[in-house]
Amino acid sequence: MKKHKIKNYPHYINPYFGGLLLGILIIVTVYITGRGLGASGAVKSAVVTSVDVVSSSHAEESAFYSKFISDDHSPMYNWLVFESIGIFIGGLLSGAIFGRIKKFRVEHSPKITSKTRLIGAAVGGILFGFGSQFGRGCTSGAALSGTATFSFGGMIVMFGIFGTGYAVAYFFRKLWI
Amino acid sequence: MGPLIPNGILTGNWDFVIALLLGIAFGFVLEASGFSSSRNLAGVFYGYNFVVLRVFFTAVIVAMVGLLYFDYFGWLEMDKIFILPTYLTPMITGSVVMGFGFIIGGFCPGTSYTAIAIGKLDALVFTGGLFLGIFLFSEAFPLFQDFYYSGDMGSPTITDMLGISAQWIAFAFVVIALAAFWITWIIEKRVRKNITPYKF
Numbered sequence: 001m002k003k004h005k006i007k008n009y010p011h012y013i014n015p016y017f018g019g020l021l022l023g024i025l026i027i028v029t030v031y032i033t034g035r036g037l038g039a040s041g042a043v044k045s046a047v048v049t050s051v052d053v054v055s056s057s058h059a060e061e062s063a064f065y066s067k068f069i070s071d072d073h074s075p076m077y078n079w080l081v082f083e084s085i086g087i088f089i090g091g092l093l094s095g096a097i098f099g100r101i102k103k104f105r106v107e108h109s110p111k112i113t114s115k116t117r118l119i120g121a122a123v124g125g126i127l128f129g130f131g132s133q134f135g136r137g138c139t140s141g142a143a144l145s146g147t148a149t150f151s152f153g154g155m156i157v158m159f160g161i162f163g164t165g166y167a168v169a170y171f172f173r174k175l176w177i
Numbered sequence: 178m179g180p181l182i183p184n185g186i187l188t189g190n191w192d193f194v195i196a197l198l199l200g201i202a203f204g205f206v207l208e209a210s211g212f213s214s215s216r217n218l219a220g221v222f223y224g225y226n227f228v229v230l231r232v233f234f235t236a237v238i239v240a241m242v243g244l245l246y247f248d249y250f251g252w253l254e255m256d257k258i259f260i261l262p263t264y265l266t267p268m269i270t271g272s273v274v275m276g277f278g279f280i281i282g283g284f285c286p287g288t289s290y291t292a293i294a295i296g297k298l299d300a301l302v303f304t305g306g307l308f309l310g311i312f313l314f315s316e317a318f319p320l321f322q323d324f325y326y327s328g329d330m331g332s333p334t335i336t337d338m339l340g341i342s343a344q345w346i347a348f349a350f351v352v353i354a355l356a357a358f359w360i361t362w363i364i365e366k367r368v369r370k371n372i373t374p375y376k377f
Contacts, residue, residue: 010211015228016358018210019235025206026240029199031247032187034180035259037203039287043307047315064318082193084290086200091291093201094208100295107215107297121215121299124282125289125306126313127274132286133314134271134325136261139285140203142268144233146261148240150334150343153263160272162221165280169222172280176219 011098026148033079036145040138042084043129044068048075109176120175135160179253204291206232213292215283215299222280224368227361234354241347265328282306 012018029037048068052059052075059065068075095101108117132138135157137146143161146154181187187195210232211217220226247253279285284292284303292300318325336343 010214012211012228013209015210015231016235018206019232020239021206022203022210022232022236023239023243025199025202026236027243027247030240030244030258031179031253032181032195032199033192034183034257037199037287039285039290040307040311043286043304044311047308047311051312051315062315062318063322064315079192079196082196083200083203084287086197086202087204087207087287087290088200088294089197090201090204090206091208091213091294092204094205094291095213095295098209100208100213102296104296104298106299108299109216117299118302121282121284121303122306122309124278124280124284125303125308126278126310127306128278128282128285128303129307129310129312130314131271131274131276131278131310132307133311134267135275136264136268136271138275138287139279140287142261143272144236148237149244149258149260150241150336150346151261151263152330152333152335152338153265153268154261155335156263156265156268157272157275160269161276161279161285164273164276165222168277169280173223175281176216176283177223177225 010100022144023148026145029145030149036141036149037083038080038137038141038145039084039087040129040132041078041080041141044133045075045078045081111177112175116175178251179247180257183257184254203287204294207288208291208295212288213295213297213300215292215297218285218288219280219283224361224364226369227365230357230361234350234357238347238351238354241343241350245343245347260332260334262332263328263330264326265330267325267327270324278310 026036045068048059048065051065052069059069092101106114106117108114128138135142136153137157139161142154143158147158178184178186182192207213211228217226217228221229244253248255282303284300286307289300289303293304335346
C-alpha cells in the first residue's frame with residue numbers, strides 16, 4: 001500500500017522553493033528586459049494574426065486590432081509570443097524530468113464527467129480571455145509581475161482575481177470537491 | 178546599469194532568444210510546482226491545496242525585496258522599468274471576470290500552456306477558450322471602447338497611491354505572506370487529514 005502511494009505521488013518541488021525560483025526569475029526578467037513576465041498577450045497576438053490573415057481590411061479598420069498591426073512585421077513577431085513558446089517548452093522539460101507527460105487525458109474531479117470538465121474549461125477560458133483585455137493582463141502579467149513591480153493596477157487585478165475566486169467558489173464547488 | 182535592454186547594454190537582436198529562455202524557466206517552475214493540474218490550482222479556493230498561494234506570494238515577496246536591493250545597490254534604474262498602467266474600473270471589472278474564469282476553468286493562461294505540454298486536453302480546451310474570448314472582446318470592442326479607456330490613472334505605483342514607501346510596502350507584504358503561509362497550513366492540515374509536510 002505504502003509503495004503504491006509513493007509511486008503515484010506526483011513529485012512536485014517544494015512550493016516555497018518554487019516561489020523563490022519564480023521570484024528570482026522575475027528579478028532577472030525585469031533586470032534584463034525592464035518588464036515582467038506575461039502569458040495572455042501571446043493569445044492576443046494569435047487572435048490579431050488570424051483576423052489579419054482572414055480579412056486584413058477588417059483588422060485595419062478595427063480600433064482594437066489596428067493597435068497591434070504593423071507593416072514591417074507580423075503580430076506574431078512579439079516578445080510575449082516567444083516567451084509563451086518558452087513556457088510550453090519549460091512545461092515539457094519539467095514534465096519529462098518528473099515523469100508527468102502521459103497520453104492525452106482530461107483531468108477532473110471524480111464527481112464530474114469529462115464532458116462537464118471540458119465545458120467548464122471552455123467557458124472559463126472564454127471568460128479569462130475576455131477579462132484579461134479589460135485587466136491589461138492576466139495572472140502572470142498583471143497580478144504577478146504587476147504587483148512585484150509595485151504597480152497599483154497590478155495589485156487591483158491580483159485582489160480582483162483571487163477575491164472573486166473566493167467569493168464565488170461556493171457556487172462552483174461541485175466542479176472541484 | 179540595468180535594465181539591460183532598455184539601456185542598450187544588450188542589443189535588440191537578442192530579444193527573442195532571451196524571451197524564449199526566460200519563458201522556458203517560467204514554464205519549468207510552473208510545471209514543477211504543480212501548476213499543470215487544475216485540481217491543484219482550484220485547491221486554493223477550497224482549502225485542500227494552497228500551492229498557488231505559497232508559490233505566488235513567495236515569488237511576489239522575493240521579487241519585491243530583490244528589486245529594492247537591486248535599486249539600492251544601483252544595479253537597476255527603477256524609473257526605467259515598466260509599471261503596468263491603471264485603468265481603475267475596467268481593471269476591476271476584468272479581474273472579476275478573470276476570477277470567474279479561474280474558478281470555472283481551473284487554469285490561468287500561463288498554467289494552461291504547461292498543462293497542454295504534459296497532455297491535458299482540458300488545458301487545450303481552456304486555451305481555445307482564451308482565443309475565443311479575446312476574439313469576442315476584439316470584435317465587440319467598439320461597444321465598450323469608452324469603458325475600456327475609462328478610469329485612466331496613468332501608471333501609479335502602490336507608493337504613489339498610498340504615500341507609503343516601497344520598503345514598507347514590501348515589508349507589509351512579507352509579514353502578510355508569512356502569516357498567510359502559517360494560517361493556510363493549519364487550514365490545509367484540517368481539510369486534508371493525512372497530508373505530509375513539505376520537505377526541502
